[in-house]
Amino acid sequence: MKLYPTKTVDEILTTLSYIIDIENSRNLYHHWRVAILTQKILVSDKSTTFYAALLHDLGSIGLPHHIIHYLIKPNPKNINLLLSHPIIGSQLISLIPSMEKSAQIVLNHHETFDGKGYPTAKKAKDIPEGSQIIRLADFIDIWINKKKNITLAEIVKKIKGSENKEFSHSLGEKAIGELRKKNFFYSIVNNKNIPNLFKESKSKIYPFKIKRGIDAIGLTLEVVAQSIDMRQPFSAGHSLRVSCYAMAIALAMKLEHDEVTKIKWAGLIHDIGKLTIPKNILNKPTTLTKKEFQRVTQHVLMTEKILRMAPSLEELIPIAFYHHEHFNGKGYPYGLKKENIPLGARILCICDAFDAMTSNRPYRPPLSPWIACEKIKALSGKQFDPEIVKYAIPILKSLGV
Template identity: 40%
Template structure:
């Protein structure tokens, strides 16, 4: 997917927004933690760090990316003891910074993410640094993060501004500096802004307006097709649980092999590759106990599992350049005989790219460690594909795919 310069900045910003939304899907609900934090960060940065406002905004969007492997969203871990005792939480600022550094235009944001849980008095984590040694962007994210957690514990009446500010003041000179406290309190006293944080419709509208108004970052560093971000995206998807490490990239590789073997044009092969990178994005919204269940899913559990392609479509719909690829990504669980999901499409009703990806996805699942089955070797997996040709898989594609995989 080669993107012209005029669309590159839009693609980049929308992809980061989609990535942050994916992380904020909590068992199908959009909790908007990253979007609220990013809006608060941007508002605060306008006053004390305007030259880095865009980087702070993106850092706010991605600040919890290192915690994606937790069974529940990190906002549910409100006991500070969990933050020090759970290694995933304790190390998520470091892990998040490591991930974001792979998105080359956001190198500055990475250092902010690394320090967003350091406390002013040195009692934070992961390195226990204190005072002005803490990156100012990190301090802003920390304050915005605290505010969002406090907002979740209160109601949307204006009177509660005072309650939140009072709770925030208790953290003054401990978790946050006096300057950051005063700035945060000032922002929260903006009545319209405060009430907007509780209104999901207004929040989304303001978020996208803010996103569009950001200064362009140096997207030349990530090339014309932004592959670095797409790889990061797929890596975050696969980090949701231990059994899927590298799954999306392998499915992309296998899909490309099959598509090329079928003689598809270069553009179609490229589209299938991108769709494959993102095909499981919606699984982030599926509870870990379902994803990791060693036995057969109950009807209710399977009903929940069947929603993940729908969530994938919701995530991809944010990115203008990816909208046309949604039918490929979300239909890879459709079956040739019409018994698949989410739509129950039959034969050629299923997009060609999705029929190709269905085989690539199944091949990788069979040849990788999974909690519900033993690993098959390549020969066994290909035999299984041929056995299910005409039922689960397009018979023509299955016949060609086993020669290529």
């Protein structure tokens, strides 16, 4: 498996930025639009700010609804919900190698020029320029969403009205100049144009360089894993644990180094498709209806679609895609049997079930690792591959969960 860290991390971040804006099967393109606008307004330090724009609201992923709705209709009741998202987002982004500066920009993207922003009410020059640019790009996208068919004259008026309040006068004027160029404004308001405009913007940005000798891909996928799990309060740490268990089993089975890495990484993102499932279904405290359950099962199909957006991760697709197939053919989506299910997926299936059993749920306490292992043994040859169960039990039993 030959992968280029800079290219792979770039693909992962671009994909993450795309999927966190999916709401009820349509894309709001908040992050991509803010990134396009940011690239136009940028003065210096381009990649750092552009990548910060791509993920600036990652910290809001745990909110009940997309953050744009809270910003379109500000309600004092919701302010507490919003206050922490720049902090959570910057913490997540700082875990990605070479993105420490972008994390600082994200931390300050709701600070305003007049010192009335959050989280620390910084003023004017104390706010990094990149954060001010994202504030302005964010401001424009919020108005595009707030007022249907907003005109160029109206948006210019809104920007002028907020100069030296939300952002500096000079940045406001730079944005107005860009919006007036050719058809740019009327092009960016239309969601259909976003993928092409985004491609164009990105071609003008150098991907940030990743230092040698760091497992940048693994660490970036860990951030994706945390983002996936933040959507479901009851699944905190699930993806990371599944990945660790799967890696331990793969090592015990003496699989080749590359295969172990693929299984570890596929474990981190096996549920990435869940980012596209509505939260009210994912977090429903009562039993799901048949239709809702079907929707949840679709997360594996979405996992495949999403991973196709990051071509470097192609080899992870079969492992992640089949993690709900059962050894006896009674799983989903295809009801594959035995060795027709990729080995990595058969390993993930055990780890996924083990972690679900040993995690807390609103309707039951967690099982002990010992009892969970007894249940897994009982399902050996049915849900699980008996050969893998033999390797898995001693590892899982000894875990302090």
